[in-house]
Amino acid sequence: MLMQAIEREAAQGRPLPAPAAAPTVAVSGELATLFTQPLLSRMIVGSVCLITINTLLYGFVTWLPVFFIKQGLSIATSFGYSLLMALGAPIGSAIGALTADYWGRKPTIIGASLISVVLGIIYPLISDPVLLPAVGFALTVPIYVLVALLFGIYIPELFPTEVRLRASGIVNTLGRGATIVTPFLVVMLFEARGVAGVMSLMIGLLVVQIVTVWALGIEPRHRSLEELKGEEAAPSVLKEAS
Numbered sequence: 001m002l003m004q005a006i007e008r009e010a011a012q013g014r015p016l017p018a019p020a021a022a023p024t025v026a027v028s029g030e031l032a033t034l035f036t037q038p039l040l041s042r043m044i045v046g047s048v049c050l051i052t053i054n055t056l057l058y059g060f061v062t063w064l065p066v067f068f069i070k071q072g073l074s075i076a077t078s079f080g081y082s083l084l085m086a087l088g089a090p091i092g093s094a095i096g097a098l099t100a101d102y103w104g105r106k107p108t109i110i111g112a113s114l115i116s117v118v119l120g121i122i123y124p125l126i127s128d129p130v131l132l133p134a135v136g137f138a139l140t141v142p143i144y145v146l147v148a149l150l151f152g153i154y155i156p157e158l159f160p161t162e163v164r165l166r167a168s169g170i171v172n173t174l175g176r177g178a179t180i181v182t183p184f185l186v187v188m189l190f191e192a193r194g195v196a197g198v199m200s201l202m203i204g205l206l207v208v209q210i211v212t213v214w215a216l217g218i219e220p221r222h223r224s225l226e227e228l229k230g231e232e233a234a235p236s237v238l239k240e241a242s
Helices: 001-011 032-034 040-061 061-070 076-088 088-103 105-125 131-157 160-193 195-214 225-241
Strands: none
Touching: 001 076, 032 040, 032 160, 040 061, 040 131, 040 160, 040 195, 061 076, 061 131, 061 160, 061 195, 076 088, 076 131, 088 105, 088 131, 105 131, 105 195, 131 160
C-alpha cells in the first residue's frame, strides 16, 4: 500500500516510466580505483571541500573569542558576541538541509562559498560594536550551510556504494588532518596581519573550493544512485572495449 501511494504521488496522473536498467559493469572496490578517473576527480572535490570547511570551523569559528579578546574586548563581551554569532549555526544548517534539493548541491555550495567570501572581505573592516556581531552572524550562516551540505549530503553522494566508506574515510582524514596545522597558521597570520590575515586564508580556500566544485564536482540532485553509478561504469566499458 505504501509503495502504491508513493507511485501515485510520483506519477501525478501520468504513466510511470519503465524502470531503468542497472549498469552491467560493477565498480571495483579496490583502493586503486579511487585514484583513477572518474573517481579521482571526486576524491579531489571531497578533499578540497573538507579541508576548506574544517579550516573555516577550526581556524575561524572556534577562534572568535580569542580574536575579540586580542582586539581589546572584555571576556564577557567577547563571549556575548561569539554566542550571538553562533546562533547563525542552526539557521545555516537548516538552510543547507532545506535548499540542497531545491537549488541543487553545486549551486548551493558555490553560492554559500561566494557569500562567505564577500562577508569575509567585509568582516575585518568592521569595528562598530553593533555591526561587528551582525556581520559575524551573517558570515556564520553560509559557513554552516556548507557544514550541513558537505558533511551530511554532498560528500557521501560523490562515491558509489562499493567504495563510499573507504573514499569518505580518506577525504575526511585529509580534512581533519588540515586542522593539525590550522592553529599554527592562525596564530602566525593573526600576529602578522590580525583578523584580516586569518580571513585571507579562509577566503583563499573558499575560492579554491568554488573553482574545484564548479570544474570537477557532480550534481546528484534528483538523480538516482544507479544513474550516478552509470557514470562510473561507462569509462570501464570504454576501457575494456579498447
